[in-house]
Amino acid sequence: MTFQHIPVMVEEILAIFADVPPGVVVDATLGGAGHAAALLASNPDLAVVGIDQDDEALTAARHQLEPYGERATAVKARFDTLGTKLDELGHAEISGFLFDLGVSSHQIDTGQRGFSYRTDGPLDMRMDQGSGRTAADVVNQASERDLVDILRSYGDEKHAVRIARSIIAQRPVETTAQLADIVRDATPARDKRRGDPSKRTFQALRIEVNNELDILQGALDAALERLCVGGRGAVLAYHSGEDRIVKQVFRDLVDVDDHRSPVPLNNAEFALLWNGSKKPSTGEADENRRAGSARLRAIERIAVAS
Numbered sequence: 001m002t003f004q005h006i007p008v009m010v011e012e013i014l015a016i017f018a019d020v021p022p023g024v025v026v027d028a029t030l031g032g033a034g035h036a037a038a039l040l041a042s043n044p045d046l047a048v049v050g051i052d053q054d055d056e057a058l059t060a061a062r063h064q065l066e067p068y069g070e071r072a073t074a075v076k077a078r079f080d081t082l083g084t085k086l087d088e089l090g091h092a093e094i095s096g097f098l099f100d101l102g103v104s105s106h107q108i109d110t111g112q113r114g115f116s117y118r119t120d121g122p123l124d125m126r127m128d129q130g131s132g133r134t135a136a137d138v139v140n141q142a143s144e145r146d147l148v149d150i151l152r153s154y155g156d157e158k159h160a161v162r163i164a165r166s167i168i169a170q171r172p173v174e175t176t177a178q179l180a181d182i183v184r185d186a187t188p189a190r191d192k193r194r195g196d197p198s199k200r201t202f203q204a205l206r207i208e209v210n211n212e213l214d215i216l217q218g219a220l221d222a223a224l225e226r227l228c229v230g231g232r233g234a235v236l237a238y239h240s241g242e243d244r245i246v247k248q249v250f251r252d253l254v255d256v257d258d259h260r261s262p263v264p265l266n267n268a269e270f271a272l273l274w275n276g277s278k279k280p281s282t283g284e285a286d287e288n289r290r291a292g293s294a295r296l297r298a299i300e301r302i303a304v305a306s
């Protein structure tokens, strides 16, 4: 199966990195290297260190990045080890970083990976297929309370209790089709009108299986710490929980006038490129369904701490 993924908000991402100092940009979520290849093509002064924990993504990315030779390095890792990986490669400072969070279309569309409620497959959902708990492990081992927490926190699921009880009553649950049917049956008819109700459960389990929210702040901190003056960081988030973390991490660095704080928080080290988040154009959102929920935030290091 060829790797299919359309990179999101490419023009906006290229504009962010157009004038950063020459050096290395870390693409912490390399995927099929759509963004990374566009960056290398648009700015000859940049090299890219790309990180992904998914072997299929790395194979596709290495192929895509071949024309850029030594300007591109693809590393298998979870992005919270970004600091160690950069140390190993000898990059104490970076000119930029990009996080394009969540899953690729390739992962969703490959039924055998177990991410999709639309295609039957084993209930896996691990981005790194070589380690960690699968979605089946979570679904078949978690207590009712833990399942409810996962569905509420990561899926905003208002029928979390009904769904968790139904799952527990029908264990073992081994396939995506089985899980999707359980969720649909547990959802009241009035709440099935707007799209497939199993979407929220699948999103919640994916976030839990891959620790997506727990490791984000540490990874952002490690990347921010290494940014050179004039270096920029960009994050594309597709879920309100991830975007909230990004917003908070950036805000804590730049907040000049937080009335709740007794001391000024601004150390004049970082500045936001714009307030709030940017959305894709309506044209892009119409053409690429996945882009619709994207929220882009960006930050620049403007000085080193004194």
Ligand SMILES: C[S@@+](CC[C@H](N)C(=O)[O-])C[C@H]1O[C@@H](n2cnc3c(N)ncnc32)[C@H](O)[C@@H]1O
Pocket (backbone or CB within 6 Å): 005, 006, 007, 008, 028, 029, 030, 031, 032, 033, 034, 035, 036, 051, 052, 053, 054, 057, 077, 078, 079, 080, 100, 101, 102, 103, 104, 127, 215
């Ligand atoms: C939205 S896709 C990135 C697509 C990429 N920007 C492109 O243009 O092709 C997200 C990628 O990040 C990877 N990923 C997500 N969380 C990760 C993590 N914690 N560590 C390493 N890779 C991660 C996924 O495996 C997936 O390949």
